[in-house]
Amino acid sequence: MNKKYENPDNIYTQQVKQLIEMVHPQDPEQASVYEDARRYFALTPSLEAHAHELKMQLGALQENTKKEEAFLHLKDQLKATKKKLEDERLQRVAKLRDVSLRLLELCEGDTFEETQLLSSKFLGTIMLITQGTERNFARLHQRLKPLYKAVLTLRLVDRLLEEESISHPYLSHYRESLNRFRGNYFWQEKWQTELAIPLITGAILQDIGLQHPDALLILNGKENDQDEFRLLEETQRKLLLKLNYHHTMSYLQQGLGLPAYIGNDKAERDQFFKTHQIANQFRQQLVKDAFVSKSGIGELLKIPQIYVSIVLSTKADYDRKSLPKGYMLIEQLAKKGALNPRLAEAFIKIVGYFPQGFGITFIPVNERGQEKNQYEYAIVTQLNPKDPAEPMCRIVSRNLTYISSGTAEIISKSRNLFFPANRQKLMRVGKDRLIEIMSQLSNNFNSEDIDNLVPPLWEPNEFFSNKRNQNLWNRSL
Template identity: 65%
Template sequence: MNKKIEHPDNVYTQQVKKLLDKVSPVDGRSPSLYADAKNYFSLTPSLISHIRELEAKRQSALTRETSAVDIGELQQHIQQSKQKLEDERLARIARVNEVSRHIIELCEGDSYEETQTQSARFLGTLMLLTQGPATGFARLHQRLKPLYKAVLLLRLVDKLLQDETTSHPYLALYRPSLARMSGDEHWQKKWQTELAIPLISSALLQDIGLQHNDAQAILLGEKRNLDEFRLLEESQRKQLLKLNYLHTMSYLKRGLGQPVYEGDNTEEQHRFDKTHEAANQFREKLMYDAFVSKTGLGELLKIPQIYVSIILSTKHDYTRKELAKGYLLIEQLAKKGGLNTKLAQAFMKIVGFFPQGFGITFIPVNERGEEKKQFEYAIVNQLNPKNPGEPHCRVVSRNLNFVTSGGDEVIEKGRNLFFPANQKKLMRIGRDRISEIMSQLQSNFNDKSVDGLAPPYWEPADYFAEKKHQNLWKRGPK
C-alpha cells in the first residue's frame, strides 16, 4: 500500500499557487488567462480570415447559380466557424470570471476587518513564494504581479468608498457595497458582478497586449533568444508601450466583450445586457485612462502598478532592501503632482512602509519595556498600519530560535533594525551567533555578509516554505 505523501503547503498556499497557474503558468501552453490571450492573438485572425473566404465563396456561388446543396454546405461551414469563434470568446470570458471569483474567495472575509486580514494573507503569501534575487526571480515576479495588483486595487477602491472620497459616477453607485461584508447578499452579488470583476480583470489584463507576437518580437527578439527583462532602448520601450496599449484594448473589446444572457425572459435579458454593458464600459475607460492619463480614473490602476513594479521588480539589480521604496515612490510622485494626492495617500495608508511578507529584524523588550541586547525575527502580516513606518507583524523567533506560536506585535520604528540608527545599539553582539542563525534562515546565505552588525532585514521564504509556518495570519497570542 502506498504511503500518503503530505503536501508541503497548507490549503490556502496551495490555492494561491493554483490560482497563479490559472493566470500565468510556468508552462505557457497550459489553460490560463495568458494562454487564452496568446491563442487569440496568434490563431483567431486566421479563423476570421477563413470565415471571410467562405463568405466570399458563398457570394460567388450565389452569382454563378451554384447548386443549393453546395451553397448550403458553405453556409454550414460559415456557421460552424462563427460558432467556434463565439465559443472561444465566451470561454475566455468564463475563465476571466472564474479567476476573478477565486481571487475574491481568497481575499474577502465576512467583515471589513477579516477582509483586510485575508487580503494581507493573499499579498503576503505571494511575496513569501519568492526568494529575493534568486535564480529565475524575474520570471516569477512577472507571474505574481497581476494577482498582487488585483488585490491592491480592490482594497484601494474599498477605502475610497469607505472614506467617500470618490466622485466618479460609476464608482459612486457602489458606495453601499461595503454592506457585503456584513452579510448583505444583494450587495455581495452586485458588487462582484458589476465592480469587483471589472476591477480585477483590469489588473490581470493590464499588460496582456504584450502577449501579441509583435510585442514578443521586441521583448525576445526575432529569433526569440534575448532576455526579455533586459533594459530596452528608448525607441523599443516606446514601441512596446504603444503595442501593449493597442492590443490590450483590442483584447478587452473583441477578445472578450460582453457575456451572453442564457434564458428566455426578455426583461431579465435587457437588465443583464445593460448591466454588463455598463461594467464593460467602466473597465475599458479604466484601462484606457491608465495608459493615456486623461481623466484621473486610470490612477486607480496606475498606483498599484507603480508600487508593484518596485515590490516585485524584474530588474537585474533587485534587492529586498529596496522594497520600502515602493511606498516612497508613491509618496514622491504625489508630492510632485505626478499622482492624485488623495488617491496616493489612501493607498499609502493601506500598504505602509513595509510590504506584506517582508522579513523584519527588531530589538525585543522585556517585561518592564526595556530593550534587550539581542534581536528577533518577524514577518509583516497586516495592512493599514497606524504609523506607516511601524508594521504589524507576526513574531517568528524567540531567542533567535524559530517558533510557530509567536504573537502579533507592532514593531516600533526605534526598535526596527531596518533603520541604521537602531543597528548601532546591537554592534558586536556576536558575529558567530549571527552567522549561525542567518545560515538557518536562508539557503543562499553568505557568511561574508555578516559584518558584526545585526541584519537590517531577513529573507523569510525558506521559513515560510515549511507547512507549519504558513499560518502567519491566524490570530496568535498577544
C-alpha cells in the same frame, strides 16, 4: 509500500499557487488567462479572415441555383467557423469570471476587518513564495504581478468608498457597496458583478497586449534568445508601449465582450446584457486611462502597478532592501503632481513602508520593556498600519529559535533593524555574540555573512516553505 504524498503547502497556499497558474502559469502552453490571449492574438485573425472569405463566397453563389450544394456546404462552414469564434470568446470570458471569483474567495471576507486580513494573507503569501534574487526571479515576479495588483486595486477602491471621496460617474453608484459587509446580499451581488470583477480583470489584463506576437518579438527577439527583462532601447520601448496599448484595448473590446445569459426571461436577459455592457465599458475606460491618463480613473490601476513594479521588480538590480521604496515612490510622485494626491495617500495608508510578507529583524524587549542584546525575526502580516514605519507583524523567532505560534506585534521604528540607527545599538554587543545569533537563526549562515552581522531584514521564504509556518494570519492584533 510507497509513502502517501503530502503537499508541502497548506490549503490556502495551494489555492494561491493554483490561481497563479490559472492566470500566468510557469508553462506558457498551459491553459490560462494569458494563454487565452496569446491564442486569440495568434489565431483569431486568421479565423475571422476565413469567415469573411466564406461570406464573400456565399454572396457570389447566392444567385446561382445550379450550385446549391456548394452554397449549403459553404453556409455550414461559415456557421461552424462563427460558432468556433463565439465559443472561444465565451470560454475566455468565463475563465476570467472564474479567476475573479476564486480570487474573491481568497481575499474577501464577510466583514471589512476579515477582508483586510484575508487580503493581507493573499499578498503576504505571494511575497513569501518568492525567493529574493534566486534564479529566474524576474520570470516568477512577472507571473505574480497581475493578481497582486488586482487585490491592491480592490482594497484601494474600498478605501475610497469608505472615505466617501469618489466622484467618478460610474464609481459613485457604488458608494453603498460597503453594505456587503453588513450581510446585504443585494450589494454583495451588485458589487461583485459590477465593480469587483471589472476591477480584477482590468488589473489582470492591464498589459495583456504584451502577449501579442509583435510585442513578444520585441521582448524575445527573432530567435527567441533575448532576455525579455533587459533594458530596451528607447525606440523599442516606445514601440512596445504603443503595441501594448493597441492590443490590450483590442483584446478588451473585441476579444472578450458579454458573457452568456442562461435563462428564458426576456426582461431579465435585457437587464443582464445592459449591466454587463456598462461594466465592460467601465473596465475599458479604466484600462485606457491607465495608459493615457485623461480622466484620472486609470490611477486605480496605475498606482498599484507602480507599487508592484518595485515590490515585485523584474530588474536585474532587484534588492529586498529596496522594497520600502514602493511606498516612497508613490508618495514622491503624488508630491510632484504626477499622481492624484488623494488616491496616493489612500493607497500608502493601506500598504505602509513594508510590504506584506516582508522579513523584519528587530530588537526584542524583556518583561520590563528593556531592549535585549539580540535580535529576532518577524514577518509583516497586516495592511493598514497606524504608522507607515511601524508594521503589524507576526513574531517567528523567540530566544534565537524559530517558532510557528508567535504573537502578533507592532514593531516600533525604534526597534526595527531596517533603520540604520537601530543597527548601531547591536554593534556594541560584540562580534562573537552576533555570530552566535546569526548561526542559530540562519541555516545558510557562512563566514561571508560576518560583514552583515546585524541584518536590516531577513529572507523568510525558507521559513514559510514549511507548511507548519504558513498559518501566520490565524490571529489578529
